[in-house]
Amino acid sequence: MSTKHIENASAREATSRRDFLKVGAVLTLAIYLPGCSPGDDKGAGAAASGATKFEPNAFVRIGADNTVTVISKHIEMGQGTYTGLATLVAEELDAAWSQISVEGAPADAKRYGNLAMGGIQGTGGSTAIANSYEQYRQAGAAAKAMLVAAAANRWKVAAGEIQVAGGVVSHAASKKTAAFGDLVADAAALPVPTDIKLKDPKDFVYIGKAVTARVDARAKSTGTAKYTQDVQLPGMLTAVIMHPPRFGSKVKSVDDTKARAIKGVVNVVTFVTPVSTGVAVLANDFWSAKKGRDALAVEWDETNAFSQGSAEIMADYRKLAKTPGAVARNDGDVDAAFKKAARVIEATYEVPFLAHSSMEPLNCVVQISENACEIWNGEQFQTLDQGAVAKLLGMPPENVKFNMLFAGGSFGRRANPLGDYVLEAAAIAKAAATPMPVKMVWTREEDTKGGFYRPAYVHQFKAGLDKDGTIVAWHQRIVGQSIMGGGPMQGMVQNGIDPTSVEGAANLPYTIPNLRVELHTTTIGVPIQWWRSVGSSHSAYAIECFLDELAKATNKDPFELRRGLLANHPRHKAVLELAAEKAEWSKPLAAGRTRGIAVHESFGTVVAEVAEVTKTAAGYKLDRVVCSVDCGVAVNPNIIAMQMESGIGYGLSAALSGAITLKGGLVEQSNFHQYTVLRMNQAPAIEVHIVPSTEKPTGVGEPGTPVIAPALVNALMASTGKPIRALPLSAQGIKMA
Amino acid sequence: MAALTINGKSVEVDVDPDMPLLWALRDHLSMTGTKYGCGMALCGACTVHIDGQPSRSCSIPVSAVEGKQITTIETIGDSKVGAAAQEAWITENVAQCGYCQSGQIMSATALLTGNKAPTDADIDAAMSGNICRCATYPRIRAAIKRAAGSLA
Numbered sequence: 021m022s023t024k025h026i027e028n029a030s031a032r033e034a035t036s037r038r039d040f041l042k043v044g045a046v047l048t049l050a051i052y053l054p055g056c057s058p059g060d061d062k063g064a065g066a067a068a069s070g071a072t073k074f075e076p077n078a079f080v081r082i083g084a085d086n087t088v089t090v091i092s093k094h095i096e097m098g099q100g101t102y103t104g105l106a107t108l109v110a111e112e113l114d115a116a117w118s119q120i121s122v123e124g125a126p127a128d129a130k131r132y133g134n135l136a137m138g139g140i141q142g143t144g145g146s147t148a149i150a151n152s153y154e155q156y157r158q159a160g161a162a163a164k165a166m167l168v169a170a171a172a173n174r175w176k177v178a179a180g181e182i183q184v185a186g187g188v189v190s191h192a193a194s195k196k197t198a199a200f201g202d203l204v205a206d207a208a209a210l211p212v213p214t215d216i217k218l219k220d221p222k223d224f225v226y227i228g229k230a231v232t233a234r235v236d237a238r239a240k241s242t243g244t245a246k247y248t249q250d251v252q253l254p255g256m257l258t259a260v261i262m263h264p265p266r267f268g269s270k271v272k273s274v275d276d277t278k279a280r281a282i283k284g285v286v287n288v289v290t291f292v293t294p295v296s297t298g299v300a301v302l303a304n305d306f307w308s309a310k311k312g313r314d315a316l317a318v319e320w321d322e323t324n325a326f327s328q329g330s331a332e333i334m335a336d337y338r339k340l341a342k343t344p345g346a347v348a349r350n351d352g353d354v355d356a357a358f359k360k361a362a363r364v365i366e367a368t369y370e371v372p373f374l375a376h377s378s379m380e381p382l383n384c385v386v387q388i389s390e391n392a393c394e395i396w397n398g399e400q401f402q403t404l405d406q407g408a409v410a411k412l413l414g415m416p417p418e419n420v421k422f423n424m425l426f427a428g429g430s431f432g433r434r435a436n437p438l439g440d441y442v443l444e445a446a447a448i449a450k451a452a453a454t455p456m457p458v459k460m461v462w463t464r465e466e467d468t469k470g471g472f473y474r475p476a477y478v479h480q481f482k483a484g485l486d487k488d489g490t491i492v493a494w495h496q497r498i499v500g501q502s503i504m505g506g507g508p509m510q511g512m513v514q515n516g517i518d519p520t521s522v523e524g525a526a527n528l529p530y531t532i533p534n535l536r537v538e539l540h541t542t543t544i545g546v547p548i549q550w551w552r553s554v555g556s557s558h559s560a561y562a563i564e565c566f567l568d569e570l571a572k573a574t575n576k577d578p579f580e581l582r583r584g585l586l587a588n589h590p591r592h593k594a595v596l597e598l599a600a601e602k603a604e605w606s607k608p609l610a611a612g613r614t615r616g617i618a619v620h621e622s623f624g625t626v627v628a629e630v631a632e633v634t635k636t637a638a639g640y641k642l643d644r645v646v647c648s649v650d651c652g653v654a655v656n657p658n659i660i661a662m663q664m665e666s667g668i669g670y671g672l673s674a675a676l677s678g679a680i681t682l683k684g685g686l687v688e689q690s691n692f693h694q695y696t697v698l699r700m701n702q703a704p705a706i707e708v709h710i711v712p713s714t715e716k717p718t719g720v721g722e723p724g725t726p727v728i729a730p731a732l733v734n735a736l737m738a739s740t741g742k743p744i745r746a747l748p749l750s751a752q753g754i755k756m757a
Numbered sequence: 758m759a760a761l762t763i764n765g766k767s768v769e770v771d772v773d774p775d776m777p778l779l780w781a782l783r784d785h786l787s788m789t790g791t792k793y794g795c796g797m798a799l800c801g802a803c804t805v806h807i808d809g810q811p812s813r814s815c816s817i818p819v820s821a822v823e824g825k826q827i828t829t830i831e832t833i834g835d836s837k838v839g840a841a842a843q844e845a846w847i848t849e850n851v852a853q854c855g856y857c858q859s860g861q862i863m864s865a866t867a868l869l870t871g872n873k874a875p876t877d878a879d880i881d882a883a884m885s886g887n888i889c890r891c892a893t894y895p896r897i898r899a900a901i902k903r904a905a906g907s908l909a
């Protein structure tokens with residue numbers, strides 16, 4: 021088994037039809053480039069002569085010791101953003117890759133806002149590289165221009181005669197050279213240029229080349245990378261928590277006698293935030309706190325407890341799916357088309373709640389002092405968390421300081437729009453009234469049972485076919501909770517439509533003349549949140565599998581059916597064709613083997629996957645996944661391949677056995693024996709093929725995820741002949757080897 | 758008080774005998790390379806070597822490892838096999854979030870120490886106790902084979 025990443029020439033041809041962004045030989049862009057000191061959002065550049073470091077803007081710092089530090093406004097949670105942003109800076113700065121390191125930015129939306137989130141500082145929606153592509157290149161280009169100007173002044177030569185390559189500034193005629201570090205003091209005294217030229221893409225040495233190792237590879241291979249879990253501060257206490265067993269319950273009374281008797285336990289507090297509540301045991305170490313937590317006797321006030329089970333929830337959803345909902349898209353005349361249709365096919369698809377289940381269970385370190393708060397966290401949503409904590413503690417947001425750590429995964433979870441877990445840590449430190457830092461650690465059990473799940477959904481489909489089997493009408497009704505509704509993102513909900521609920525459905529790329537998408541937004545007491553690929557995590561499965569049902573019903577090849585329906589979407593079509601070509605779709609497979617295909621766009625990136633399965637005595641074995649992706653300019657092909665592999669693996673966990681289920685309001689799963697995830701013995705070989713492109717880059721952290729469930733399920737349907745209309749497969753009687 | 762031998766050094770830790778080795782390492786010896794993922798021997802993030810055997814430190818009390826040789830990610834690179842595994846990990850760009858990788862490398866090093874040329878089936882058997890939520894499995898497999906090649 022191996023993973024290959026291959027750039028493909030025929031795909032280059034296929035995409036040459038695309039309407040490429042026309043770029044001149046040299047770009048001059050007015051991109052927002054703030055300065056290096058807090059509050060300096062103008063980029064004035066604090067110049068000082070004799071400086072030992074050179075900070076031309078908020079994103080780059082060059083030391084006299086020749087180090088180049090890239091300041092990342094985005095969290096590194098595995099998706100490779102530190103490496104991606106460093107690639108952008110190194111490219112325009114012409115730095116040596118070995119002199120680059122990356123550090124996380126403080127919380128300061130003025131300087132480090134996400135340009136794709138209206139300036140809020142945060143990471144999500146696969147936007148990190150997309151919103152930084154020009155900004156971080158400009159940051160590097162500005163630094164380079166100033167180093168060149170400094171060298172020109174010193175050597176008394178024209179700036180235009182100076183070359184920079186691999187971290188060395190040189191003047192050929194005079195044979196003079198300088199390292200970046202030698203020029204730091206001079207460059208720091210110069211004004212920051214306002215007219216910054218970016219490279220012609222043909223001159224790229226890093227972007228698009230698989231030459232750069234991840235900047236965090238060594239630290240993460242030697243156990244030295246620091247996560248929130250690893251923060252150790254003098255006098256620090258560890259807090260282990262107990263949430264109510266049912267969502268919506270409150271603490272009625274706590275008997276902490278036994279807990280306080282445990283050696284190492286120093287305090288037991290009840291905490292309340294605008295989002296959640298519970299009891300925390302604070303101790304000198306995790307183990308004592310955990311023992312204390314297990315010794316608590318808590319009575320819960322269940323007046324407002326959510327007490328439904330998954331079976332009742334889904335039964336309600338199915339009923340709702342039979343009634344008209346809010347209209348998210350309405351093309352042609354769907355009702356008339358169904359009346360005329362020669363054949364109508366209906367199906368209902370269902371998906372359960374899912375936990376994010378990052379490898380590092382949720383945690384956060386908070387220290388409260390007089391009118392200030394310091395937080396150590398793998399922080400994904402700085403601006404919202406800063407505001408929420410400031411409000412809870414009654415202090416101005418700028419007094420809440422964040423220190424960035426690596427995050428051991430997130431998959432959306434650390435970007436809770438309500439700040440749930442960060443607020444809990446702050447509320448615990450406040451309730452304990454301690455000046456000491458408090459490290460709140462959720463156990464795996466709390467992490468699994470703690471809510472903020474990918475919502476459960478029902479998708480009901482109806483397709484109308486004419487006498488030739490052409491799809492003339494498409495009706496999809498989606499039922500489930502709204503992720504954006506009710507919180508700080510409420511403004512995104514327009515006319516009763518949360519765009520994340522209908523993601524992938526309302527923008528269906530297939531050409532079908534009469535098409536309607538409706539939504540029922542339910543309100544139940546299960547806390548929910550975005551989960552890697554958000555709406556696409558369920559819509560791609562439902563849509564792409566129903567499409568295969570239609571292919572089967574009309575005796576069409578699933579690839580050819582899609583290809584025909586994508587005539588107006590050449591980009592999707594090219595990605596689909598590349599996956600099919602690389603998987604040798606037209607070649608018959610050996611007996612016992614079948615394949616499935618699916619294509620889906622999310623976050624501006626199109627991904628197609630072909631899954632190949634073998635029927636064995638022990639169950640179905642997923643042998644291989646062939647993946648093709650168009651994400652615009654491939655800033656770092658290695659990272660793109662890694663993210664496709666990761667997305668596929670993450671989606672596979674959910675497809676195979678991922679389900680959070682409730683019974684009487686209680687979550688039935690607690691740890692990895694019940695919430696089972698993909699392991700080495702089930703991991704397929706994965707090939708990733710990148711479509712060459714000169715379009716602006718789009719995200720890669722999420723788009724690999726939604727496509728694998730339908731590709732796999734379609735491969736299984738090709739074997740069994742039966743549709744699989746609910747996930748996970750383990751609950752549908754499908755045995756995987 | 759427990760007397761332990763960690764990475765070749767004798768150390769005394771003032772903890773209850775029932776404290777899992779993981780928390781003695783992390784909270785009392787400041788060795789945070791070994792990670793907590795599940796606390797139930799289900800994920801492998803806490804894998805260390807005890808007398809050379811890959812073991813889940815979250816589920817072994819310190820009282821059970823007194824007098825045994827404990828090796829952690831902090832010094833596994835001092836061994837030829839550990840260093841080869843780490844270099845292969847870097848070359849193959851295995852780590853994503855990286856949180857599971859200390860445990861993965863400890864399991865892989867134990868495998869490679871006893872098996873110079875592991876097959877896919879050997880890798881499945883030795884590595885399936887280590888979860889990676891970033892699903893870096895194909896690269897872990899490639900890195901183990903690369904390390905085996907470099908040691909041959």
Ligand code: FES
Nearest residue numbers: 794795798801815
């Ligand atoms: S933390 Fe020990 S196996 Fe998961």
Ligand code: FES
Nearest residue numbers: 854855889890891
């Ligand atoms: S690299 Fe993230 S869990 Fe393995």
